[in-house]
Amino acid sequence: MDANLRLWRAEGQSFLQRFLLWADALDPLLLLTSSTRQAFLLSLSSVHPDTEKIIPVMFRPPAFLPITLPLVIVSSAQHRAKHSFFSQFVFHTYTTAFTLVNGNGTPKAQEYSVHQKQILLGLGAISYSACVGALPLMFVNRYALKSSLMQLVVRKLLPAPLFGVTSAFTVAMVRSPEFDNGIEVMDRHGKVIGVSKKAGEKAVMETALSRAVLFGTTFFLPEVLMYCVQRARLVKNPRGLSPVRMFVIMSVLAGMLPVSFSMFPQCGEIKRADLEPEILASTEETEFFYNRGI
Template sequence: MEASARYPPFQLGKSRFEQTTFYGRFRHFLDIIDPRTLFVTESRLKEAVQLLEEFQHGTLPSGVTNEEAIIHPDTNQKIFMPFRMSGYIPFGTPIVVGLLLPNQTLTSTVIWQWLNSRSHNACVNYANRNATKPSSTSKFVQGYLGAVLSAVSIAVGLNVLIQRANQFSPATRLLLQRFVPFPAVAGANICNVILMRHSELEEGIHVLDSNGEVVGSSRIAAKHALLETALTRVVLPMPILVLPPIIVSMLEKTAFLRSRPRMVLPVQSLVCLAAFGLALPLAISLFPQMSEIETWCLEPEIARATASKTVVYNKGL
């Protein structure tokens, strides 16, 4: 099959997959989170960025195919490897495994909740935010501390409640403790997104018309962007922190793991990795990255500034 048949014409800033459908967004984000992009060399990255610049200025050399042009490069300001979406699964899975370890102590709960994405997630949220407006370091620190406190408070509080609940047998208590990370992570994820990107609510984010021109900065669009991102952060930990405890508890009853207790951790790690690999593209595919909103819903000055009935904004990842 020729490349022209397999690859549609390249469009700057647009995906090769249809973004109005969930399946199209799912295929798009499978490319975005592909961990193979972590190993792209600096020279190959510069070549890709150069191709984009030449395409933008209409000076693309002859012989460049759509297959070459649609390679996903990073931005000119490269994101640190662990905080890219393509690094989310490989760098996040060990933390998820630690969260789901049985017989957690108060100290281990605090440590894993701090590592779990209150540090990792905070940086991922910040690195993949809508960056049309600069944000200060002090706001990043405030958001980070708020996210850490919320995660640790929820996790420790639930663990204490379970330990003090005398109506539960030791086995039931152990099983319930395995599910504690989900409400802690889901609740903290919401706080994380809001606190780390609070400047967007204060200053607004750029909205663009059908020609890609900036119409203005909208705080209403920022609210929509943060709400959509927060919802994905609630959906994301569901399969990761709910399915592995169920699956592992069932596998622990098998003859294989009963006779090989040392294999429980490797098996749990593989289950977490599989759940993470499925959950991430499903969650971030819920909404398009470039979301659309009707102009009349926005601030009056923005509605007056364009004849477009709808505008788009980057909700971030």
């Protein structure tokens, strides 16, 4: 078992433990240092726990906030379908690439050209998600639906569930080979005892759900907070609403990142009864573990 997974297994049993670890590991300043007194944080943020390879800088967890923040702000502010499609295409391109880099390696990757398949599935998911996100604006603009209710629904209420669902969809698509080929499962001593499709399904579904919560909340909560700010007239100058909005989005995204990453253990556990018979036939162990990915 990789040293990072051992750390997650030992120190990440509860949500609070995982949250505190992620709060430190997501620090963008880790991108600027090659040595630190807390070497384990540098390892958690830069070494892939499944392949043990160094993760490219822009796809490391500490880079997620600095890169996605401007993409979220731009995507939430678009009122034209064409611009909305482009901004969401860029947004989903980065988050999908991040998912691909931080997912599980597949044991049959070379034999079945899994990486090429993941890239094709990812491109399809990105295009589909961008189209789905821009469709309501295209519908409203095309048919000149300017009623206050329609504008409220399309511009304020729909983006949150759409971004949540499409973010989960891109995760499921780009990591779908983990359904087909399975991922490695280990015993309590860290020894790989087999490859399980059921563990792969569990890992992908947990990650997809956490991503839906992350971006669903990030697009919904700022709208609620900004509505309260405007109703209470806390900002007198209308020009001051834009920087306040950016600050609110940044605060929500920064807070939700460790929360969403901590929803499920990084070193996931799967019950013996949930594994395939061929794996159970080779061992008497009762505890099995896997890398969930991000």
